[in-house]
Amino acid sequence: MFQVRIHGRGGQGVVTAAELLAVAAFDQGRHAQAFPSFGSERTGAPVVSYCRIDDHEIRTREPIDAPDAVIVQDVTLVHHVDLFGGLSPSGYVLVNTSLPLDELGLDGRVGVLPDGHVAGCPATELALAHVGRAVPNVPLLGAFCALTGEVPLGALARALRHRFTPEVAERNVAAASAAFGLVTDHEEAHRAPTA
Amino acid sequence: MLQQLEGSRAVAETVARCRPEVVCAYPISPQTHIIEAIGAMVKDGRLAPCEFINVESEYAAMSVSIGASAAGARTYTATASQGLLFMIEAVYNAAGLGLPVVMTLANRAIGAPINIWNDHSDAMAVRDAGWIQLFAETNQEAADLHVQAFRLAEALSVPVMVCMDGFILTHAVEAVDLIDQAVVDSFLPPYEPRQVLDPDDPVSIGAMVGPEAFEEVRYLAHLRQLDALELIPSVAEEFAALTGRASGGLVHPYRLEDAETVIVAMGSVLGTIKDAVDARREAGERVGVLGVAAFRPFPVAAVSDALSGARRVIVVEKAFSLGMGGVLATDVATASPASGPDLATVVAGLGGRPITRRDVEGILERSARGTLPRLSFLNLDEDVVARERARMAASRRSGPFAENVLRDVAAGGAHR
Amino acid sequence: MTETRVHFYQVGSFAVGNRLLSDADRTVQASQERTNSLDAGHRACQGCGEALGARYALDAAMRATEGRLVAVNATGCLEVFSTPFPETSWRIAWLHSLFGNAPAVATGVAAAMRAKGRDDVRVVGQAGDGGTVDIGFGALSGMFERNDDVLFICYDNEGYMNTGVQRSAATPPTARTATSEARGPDPGNVFGQGKDLPRIAMAHDIPYVATATVADLHDLERKVERAMTFHGARYLHVLVPCPLGWGAASADTVRLARLAAESGFFPVFEAEHGVVTGVRRIRRRVGVEEYLRPQRRFAHLFAGEGRPDLVARLQALADANVERYGLAPEEE
Numbered sequence: 001m002f003q004v005r006i007h008g009r010g011g012q013g014v015v016t017a018a019e020l021l022a023v024a025a026f027d028q029g030r031h032a033q034a035f036p037s038f039g040s041e042r043t044g045a046p047v048v049s050y051c052r053i054d055d056h057e058i059r060t061r062e063p064i065d066a067p068d069a070v071i072v073q074d075v076t077l078v079h080h081v082d083l084f085g086g087l088s089p090s091g092y093v094l095v096n097t098s099l100p101l102d103e104l105g106l107d108g109r110v111g112v113l114p115d116g117h118v119a120g121c122p123a124t125e126l127a128l129a130h131v132g133r134a135v136p137n138v139p140l141l142g143a144f145c146a147l148t149g150e151v152p153l154g155a156l157a158r159a160l161r162h163r164f165t166p167e168v169a170e171r172n173v174a175a176a177s178a179a180f181g182l183v184t185d186h187e188e189a190h191r192a193p194t195a
Numbered sequence: 196m197l198q199q200l201e202g203s204r205a206v207a208e209t210v211a212r213c214r215p216e217v218v219c220a221y222p223i224s225p226q227t228h229i230i231e232a233i234g235a236m237v238k239d240g241r242l243a244p245c246e247f248i249n250v251e252s253e254y255a256a257m258s259v260s261i262g263a264s265a266a267g268a269r270t271y272t273a274t275a276s277q278g279l280l281f282m283i284e285a286v287y288n289a290a291g292l293g294l295p296v297v298m299t300l301a302n303r304a305i306g307a308p309i310n311i312w313n314d315h316s317d318a319m320a321v322r323d324a325g326w327i328q329l330f331a332e333t334n335q336e337a338a339d340l341h342v343q344a345f346r347l348a349e350a351l352s353v354p355v356m357v358c359m360d361g362f363i364l365t366h367a368v369e370a371v372d373l374i375d376q377a378v379v380d381s382f383l384p385p386y387e388p389r390q391v392l393d394p395d396d397p398v399s400i401g402a403m404v405g406p407e408a409f410e411e412v413r414y415l416a417h418l419r420q421l422d423a424l425e426l427i428p429s430v431a432e433e434f435a436a437l438t439g440r441a442s443g444g445l446v447h448p449y450r451l452e453d454a455e456t457v458i459v460a461m462g463s464v465l466g467t468i469k470d471a472v473d474a475r476r477e478a479g480e481r482v483g484v485l486g487v488a489a490f491r492p493f494p495v496a497a498v499s500d501a502l503s504g505a506r507r508v509i510v511v512e513k514a515f516s517l518g519m520g521g522v523l524a525t526d527v528a529t530a531s532p533a534s535g536p537d538l539a540t541v542v543a544g545l546g547g548r549p550i551t552r553r554d555v556e557g558i559l560e561r562s563a564r565g566t567l568p569r570l571s572f573l574n575l576d577e578d579v580v581a582r583e584r585a586r587m588a589a590s591r592r593s594g595p596f597a598e599n600v601l602r603d604v605a606a607g608g609a610h611r
Numbered sequence: 612m613t614e615t616r617v618h619f620y621q622v623g624s625f626a627v628g629n630r631l632l633s634d635a636d637r638t639v640q641a642s643q644e645r646t647n648s649l650d651a652g653h654r655a656c657q658g659c660g661e662a663l664g665a666r667y668a669l670d671a672a673m674r675a676t677e678g679r680l681v682a683v684n685a686t687g688c689l690e691v692f693s694t695p696f697p698e699t700s701w702r703i704a705w706l707h708s709l710f711g712n713a714p715a716v717a718t719g720v721a722a723a724m725r726a727k728g729r730d731d732v733r734v735v736g737q738a739g740d741g742g743t744v745d746i747g748f749g750a751l752s753g754m755f756e757r758n759d760d761v762l763f764i765c766y767d768n769e770g771y772m773n774t775g776v777q778r779s780a781a782t783p784p785t786a787r788t789a790t791s792e793a794r795g796p797d798p799g800n801v802f803g804q805g806k807d808l809p810r811i812a813m814a815h816d817i818p819y820v821a822t823a824t825v826a827d828l829h830d831l832e833r834k835v836e837r838a839m840t841f842h843g844a845r846y847l848h849v850l851v852p853c854p855l856g857w858g859a860a861s862a863d864t865v866r867l868a869r870l871a872a873e874s875g876f877f878p879v880f881e882a883e884h885g886v887v888t889g890v891r892r893i894r895r896r897v898g899v900e901e902y903l904r905p906q907r908r909f910a911h912l913f914a915g916e917g918r919p920d921l922v923a924r925l926q927a928l929a930d931a932n933v934e935r936y937g938l939a940p941e942e943e
Binding site for chain 3: 216217219244245246248249250251252254255258259260261262263264265266267268270284285288292392393394396397398399400401402403404405407408
Binding site for chain 2: 015018019022023026027031032033034035036058059060061062063065
C-alpha cells in the first residue's frame with residue numbers, strides 16, 4: 001500500500017488533490033481511498049487530506065500516520081504542523097516552493113531520505129501561469145507523478161478531464177505537465193553526474 | 196458502473212435512482228454533500244417531478260417528510276447529530292404513524308461539548324423510536340442500503356434510517372459500483388401506501404388513542420419490526436441476486452468459523468477490525484468479527500447463533516450510555532448464547548478519535564491475556580482525567596471542565 | 612303581550628338572517644351540499660368558538676375547492692375533541708402529526724400533491740394560537756417565506772386551553788390564566804408582550820392575510836374563499852372565544868367575538884401581498900369594558916375598586932388598532 005498525506009490550507013484544494021489522486025489511481029485499475037482530515041472548513045486554516053493506493057481492497061479507515069509521501073502545499077505550515085510525522089525513511093517529500101529546498105529549513109527527517117525522493121516545485125507560480133488561480137494542488141500532483149512514479153501523468157490528466165469542464169481541465173493538464181517536466185528534468189540533472 | 200466517488204455523491208446518485216418524489220433538506224455537517232447533490236439534480240430537472248424543499252430546521256425536515264409521505268409520496272431526507280435530536284419528536288411521530296420515510300444519518304457525535312466528528316451517539320439516541328436502523332460498512336454498502344431501505348420501508352410501512360459514518364464514509368472517495376436505473380426499477384416497485392391523504396377517500400390519520408387501545412397499537416408497531424427481521428435478509432438476498440453484492444442483511448460474520456474471540460461492531464470501523472483480525476489469524480489466533488448491519492430491529496437470534504462458539508466477546512462501539520456503559524453491548528448481552536461467553540465492552544472512536552489496526556490488535560492482546568476489563572475506553576488519557584478531577588476537588592469554582600481539559604491537553608501535547 | 616326589540620346587528624351584518632340573502636350569498640351551512648367537514652358528535656365544550664370557526668372555515672374551503680382538500684391539524688383542543696378514539700368527526704382527509712409542526716406537515720402534503728400531479732388538491736393547515744404563534748411559529752414562518760401553497764388557519768382563543776388555560780403569546784394583557792394569575796400589582800398577563808401574528812405574516816409578503824371572528828361567519832367564509840383564489844402561502848387568523856378559558860357563558864361566544872371586533876380590541880381586516888386591502892369597520896363602537904366585563908379572566912379589573920388604570924391601557928390598545936386600520940364607524 002502506498003500512503004500519501006497532503007498538507008495545505010483551506011482554499012488550496014488540499015481535499016481535491018487527494019480525490020484527484022485517488023481517481024487517477026482508480027483509472028489505473030488500482031484500489032484507492034481518499035479522505036480529508038474532517039475539520040471545519042475555513043479558508044486559510046491548516047488542512048490535511050489523505051490518499052491510499054493499493055493493489056488490494058482497502059478496508060482500513062484509520063488516518064495515515066505513517067505516510068510514504070508527504071505533499072506540502074504551503075511551506076508556511078512548517079513551524080505549525082508536524083508535516084513529516086511518521087514519514088517512512090524511504091518516503092518522498094514534495095514541497096510547493098520556488099526557493100531552493102535547503103533554504104526552507106525543513107527538518108532533519110527530510111535530509112535523510114534517499115536521493116531523488118525530495119523535490120520542490122513552484123506550483124503556485126505554475127498554477128497562476130496556466131490556470132490563472134493561485135491553487136497549487138494540480139501542479140503538485142503532476143510533480144508527484146514525476147517524483148514517485150506511483151501514478152502516471154496520463155492517468156492524472158484523465159482524472160482532471162473527468163472532474164473539470166474541458167477548458168479548465170486543459171489548463172490544469174498543462175500546469176500538471178509543466179510541473180511533471182520540471183521535476184523530471186531536475187531529477188535527471190541530479191542523476192546525471194553519477195550515471 | 197464502478198466509479199471512484201465520494202460517499203455522499205454515491206448515496207445521492209443512488210437515492211436519485213430510487214425516484215424520490217419529495218426531498219427535504221436542512222444542512223448539517225457531515226450530511227451536506229448528500230443533499231447538495233440531490234438538490235442540484237432536482238434543479239437540473241433530472242428527478243422531475245421531484246420536489247426539493249429547503250426547510251428552516253431539521254424539525255421541519257422530518258415534518259415535511261411526514262406530510263409528504265402521508266400524502267403518498269416517496270420521501271427522503273438526511274441529517275446528523277444535533278439535527279437528529281432537533282427532529283426527534285417528528286422522528287418518533289413518523290414511525291408511530293407508520294410512514295415509510297427513508298433518511299440518511301451521517302453519524303456524528305452529540306454535544307456538549309460540540310464536536311462535528313464521527314461516532315454513533317446520534318443513532319443510539321433514537322434507538323427506540325421505531326425506525327429500522329441499518330449500518331453501512333463501506334460506501335458501496337451505504338449506497339446499496341438506500342435502495343433496500345425504500346423497499347423495506349414501503350413493504351412494512353416503517354421508516355428506515357441508513358446510518359453511515361460521518362466524514363469517514365460521507366467524505367471518503369473510493370470505488371463504488373452505482374446501481375443501474377433498470378435494476379432499481381425492477382427491485383423497487385412504485386410506492387403503494389397503506390394509508391393516504393386522498394380527498395376521494397378521506398381518512399383521519401393521527402387520531403388520539405387512549406389507554407383502551409394504545410398498547411395494541413404500539414404492539415402492532417413492534418410486530419412490524421419483528422417482520423423486518425424476516426424481510427431484511429430476504430431483501431438483501433434478492434438484492435445480491437440482482438447485483439452480486441452482499442450489502443445489507445442482519446449481520447456480517449467474518450472468520451467466525453472456529454473463532455474463540457469475536458469482536459462485535461457496527462459501521463466503517465469493521466474494515467479496520469478485519470485487517471486486525473487477519474493479522475492475528477496469521478499469528479495463529481482464533482479470532483473473528485461480527486458486524487451488526489441491522490441495529491433495529493436487533494437480530495437477537497442471528498447474533499446468538501453467530502456467537503455460539505465464542506468464549507470471549509468484545510463489543511467495540513462508538514457510543515455509550517453514561518452511567519451504564521455500552522449500548523450495543525447491552526443488546527449483545529441480551530442476545531448472547533446460553534454458553535455465556537465473557538463479554539467486554541470497549542468504547543472507542545468517540546468524537547472522531549481514530550481507531551487504528553494497532554488499537555484493535557491491542558484490544559485482542561489484552562483480551563487474550565485476560566486483562567481487558569468489562570468496560571473500558573480506548574486510549575483514554577487517565578492522567579488528563581485525574582488532573583481535572585483534582586482541580587474540581589481543589590476548587591469549587593473550577594470552571595468549565597471541557598475547556599480545562601482542552602487547556603491541559605494543549606499544554607501536554609497530543610492526547611495519545 | 613310584551614314587545615320584543617329586534618337587534619338587527621346581532622348577526623353581524625345588515626341582514627336579519629340568512630334566508631333574506633340571495634342563494635349565492637348564503638352561508639355554505641344553508642346548503643344541503645355542505646360537507647359537514649367537522650361533523651356532529653365531537654367532544655368540544657358547549658359554546659366552543661373553535662368548533663364553530665373550524666366547521667365554517669373548512670366547509671367553505673371544501674366548497675371553494677370542490678371537495679379537493681386535505682387538512683393538517685396541530686395538536687390542541689380541535690385535534691383532541693374531534694378524534695376521540697375510535698371515532699372521528701372529520702369527513703375530509705385529515706392528518707394530525709404534532710403540536711409544533713402543522714405548517715411543515717402541510718408543506719409536505721402540498722409538495723407531494725404537486726409531485727404527483729394532483730395540483731387540484733389544496734391544503735389547509737390549522738392550529739390554535741399556541742400551535743401558531745408559539746410552538747409552531749418557526750415552522751409557520753418557514754412555510755410563509757417559501758410561499759408554500761398552504762392556507763394556514765389559526766383559531767385564536769388566546770391561550771393554552773387544552774392543557775388547562777395557560778398563557779400563550781396571544782394572551783392579551785391583564786388576562787388571568789393558570790400561568791399568569793390575577794395577583795400582585797400587575798395582575799394577569801403583562802403589558803408589552805405577545806405577538807401580532809397577522810402583521811408578522813404580512814411582513815413575509817405572502818399573497819393573502821386576513822383576520823376574522825366567529826361573530827361574522829359570512830365574513831369568515833368569504834375570506835376562506837378569497838384565500839382559495841390565491842396560490843402560495845395564505846394566513847387566516849380567526850378569533851374564537853373559549854367559554855372555559857375566558858370564564859364566559861357558553862351562550863356568549865358569538866357576542867364576545869362581536870364585542871372584541873366592535874371595541875377595536877380585535878381588528879378585522881385583510882391584506883394582499885403585505886398591504887391592507889380591506890377592513891371591517893366598526894358599526895357601533897363600544898368601550899373595551901363592555902367586552903371585558905362578561906369574562907371572568909378579566910374579573911380582577913372590576914372587583915372592588917377595580918383597576919381603571921389597566922382598563923384604560925387596554926382601551927388604548929383598542930384605540931391604536933382603530934387608528935392603525937381605520938376601523939372607526941362611518942359617520943351616519
